[in-house]
Amino acid sequence: MKLNRQIALVTGGSRGIGRATALAFAAEGADIAFCHLHDDAKANDTAAEIEALGRRAMHRSVDVSDIAAGRAFAATVEATFGPVDILFNNAGMNIRKPFEAYTEQEFDSILDVHVKGMFFMAQALYPAMVARGRGCIINVASQRALKGAVNASVYSAAKAAIIGFTRSLAWEAAPKGIRVNAIAPGPIVTDLTATMTEADRQAFINALPLGRFGRPEEIAATALLLAGPDGGFYVGATLSPNGGDVMY
Numbered sequence: 277m278k279l280n281r282q283i284a285l286v287t288g289g290s291r292g293i294g295r296a297t298a299l300a301f302a303a304e305g306a307d308i309a310f311c312h313l314h315d316d317a318k319a320n321d322t323a324a325e326i327e328a329l330g331r332r333a334m335h336r337s338v339d340v341s342d343i344a345a346g347r348a349f350a351a352t353v354e355a356t357f358g359p360v361d362i363l364f365n366n367a368g369m370n371i372r373k374p375f376e377a378y379t380e381q382e383f384d385s386i387l388d389v390h391v392k393g394m395f396f397m398a399q400a401l402y403p404a405m406v407a408r409g410r411g412c413i414i415n416v417a418s419q420r421a422l423k424g425a426v427n428a429s430v431y432s433a434a435k436a437a438i439i440g441f442t443r444s445l446a447w448e449a450a451p452k453g454i455r456v457n458a459i460a461p462g463p464i465v466t467d468l469t470a471t472m473t474e475a476d477r478q479a480f481i482n483a484l485p486l487g488r489f490g491r492p493e494e495i496a497a498t499a500l501l502l503a504g505p506d507g508g509f510y511v512g513a514t515l516s517p518n519g520g521d522v523m524y
């Protein structure tokens with residue numbers, strides 16, 4: 277077991293990439309706490325699957341852009357399960373539209389979830405990681421931070437901010453025994469991409485060397501690499517499983 281008896285907190289764990297990662301971590305021996313936004317039926321299913329793997333699961337509907345609520349959730353997890361070993365900072369959403377059409381409220385809502393929520397969830401768990409001299413933080417960015425895309429100016433800006441944040445925190449945290457890295461997935465079949473138009477999806481697939489979207493489990497495998505003993509030398513890295521969409 278690569279994560280035997282570790283505690284992982286997954287944001288956005290009810291479905292998609294977060295769910296697949298929660299299950300991959302649980303299968304390797306971790307207990308899982310996760311939050312999600314509403315989506316209670318899928319969250320209950322995910323929790324049941326974690327428990328079926330013989331691990332503890334707890335979950336709450338918590339909006340990570342509400343900093344006080346995120347901190348309260350982190351405190352509840354630490355009080356219930358103990359100190360968190362792995363933070364998978366994954367909760368996210370998107371609003372697709374042309375640059376000139378975004379409102380200030382839309383801009384703020386995207387930045388608040390991806391950047392502010394991610395930053396302060398890490399800050400909430402960081403002191404206990406520092407006290408124990410170990411921890412692992414994985415932030416989910418996107419290949420759009422590396423390549424950009426039409427109708428994704430705010431999302432791409434948020435995801436690029438995540439990569440900058442990851443690198444800076446990695447510098448501060450590594451001497452304290454905490455590894456911080458990012459994953460920048462290519463297009464993955466989830467509820468998030470289900471809202472794309474069929475024309476957009478086909479154009480995306482045509483531009484991918486691999487000719488298909490990825491599966492959430494293919495991102496979970498990268499998360500497991502970064503969280504587990506095989507990832508011990510990754511610090512401040514951005515790994516991008518993306519089907520060849522961005523090659524670097």
Ligand code: NAD
Nearest residue numbers: 288290292293312313339340367368418463464466467468
């Ligand atoms: P999804 O829509 O399937 O799942 C999103 C999860 O985040 C859900 O559990 C949802 O409840 C939760 N969530 C959304 N807003 C939240 C909030 N304010 N507070 C707490 N939880 C919230 O999406 P997904 O495709 O699995 O995306 C997961 C992450 O991966 C996101 O950060 C997304 O930007 C990123 N990503 C996805 C793709 C893709 O193609 N699917 C590609 C690159 C990056």
